[in-house]
Amino acid sequence: MVRFDNVGMRYGVGQEVLRDVSFELPRGSFTYLTGASGAGKSSLLKLMFLAHRPSRGMIEILGQDLSRLPRPAMPALRRQIGVVYQDFRLIDHMSVFDNVALPLRVAGNPEPDIRAHVEELLGWVGLADRIRATPPELSGGEQQRVAIARAVIARPRLLLADEPTGSVDPDMGDRLMHLFLELNRIGTTILIATHDIAMMERHRAAVLRLVRGELVLGGHG
Numbered sequence: 001m002v003r004f005d006n007v008g009m010r011y012g013v014g015q016e017v018l019r020d021v022s023f024e025l026p027r028g029s030f031t032y033l034t035g036a037s038g039a040g041k042s043s044l045l046k047l048m049f050l051a052h053r054p055s056r057g058m059i060e061i062l063g064q065d066l067s068r069l070p071r072p073a074m075p076a077l078r079r080q081i082g083v084v085y086q087d088f089r090l091i092d093h094m095s096v097f098d099n100v101a102l103p104l105r106v107a108g109n110p111e112p113d114i115r116a117h118v119e120e121l122l123g124w125v126g127l128a129d130r131i132r133a134t135p136p137e138l139s140g141g142e143q144q145r146v147a148i149a150r151a152v153i154a155r156p157r158l159l160l161a162d163e164p165t166g167s168v169d170p171d172m173g174d175r176l177m178h179l180f181l182e183l184n185r186i187g188t189t190i191l192i193a194t195h196d197i198a199m200m201e202r203h204r205a206a207v208l209r210l211v212r213g214e215l216v217l218g219g220h221g
């Protein structure tokens with residue numbers, strides 16, 4: 001599903017922020033990515049959602065070797081990957097409903113199906129009464145839940161989430177984790193970057209641990 005082989009990454013002409021990173025995520029797996037602030041978690045996710053190219057090494061995503069992927073083929077691959085960005089990246093002038101509906105509209109789903117599906121998911125993440133609001137009217141935790149709903153609504157084959165429970169209280173964190181586990185149960189491969197040790201202890205899964213840009217043996221969450 002995902003394979004990294006001796007991958008390095010740098011920003012511009014700077015030093016490598018990731019070095020010799022090798023790992024595999026089997027199809028249908030659920031994995032945490034952890035490490036201190038600045039260790040390279042977000043950078044690793046950027047490589048996985050095709051926002052940045054490696055400086056060396058081989059990356060395979062959903063069976064595609066990225067170094068051989070023609071540029072025109074990138075959007076189709078990218079659409080199979082759901083991403084929860086650390087800074088949410090919601091579209092401020094669009095309603096909560098329209099933000100979450102976007103991936104389904106891009107995929108050409110019929111509008112009545114979209115409505116039912118989006119309303120159900122927003123209810124699940126506790127935002128039923130915020131459907132018509134726009135992101136700037138929401139709290140950080142509410143925006144985070146919209147970002148998660150948008151990332152999971154189209155049932156991506158791969159879900160990448162950067163600190164997805166960082167702005168919510170523990171009860172909502174558990175609720176969101178159940179959403180991820182449910183998505184995982186129906187086949188999505190999941191990688192969650194997190195500092196939340198309590199969460200990793202409550203919901204055990206495989207762990208990739210970064211220390212200053214290098215992967216070290218992870219152990220358990």
Ligand SMILES: Nc1ncnc2c1ncn2[C@@H]1O[C@H](COP(=O)(O)OP(=O)(O)OP(=O)(O)O)[C@@H](O)[C@H]1O
Nearest residue numbers: 011014017035036037038039040041042043044086
């Ligand atoms: N756009 C950028 N340009 C240059 N350097 C960057 C850029 N983004 C991140 N870095 C550097 O890359 C290194 C890894 O940062 P990254 O954001 O991947 O870490 P992180 O583990 O996700 O941290 P956090 O938990 O604080 O989000 C850091 O040294 C950071 O300063």
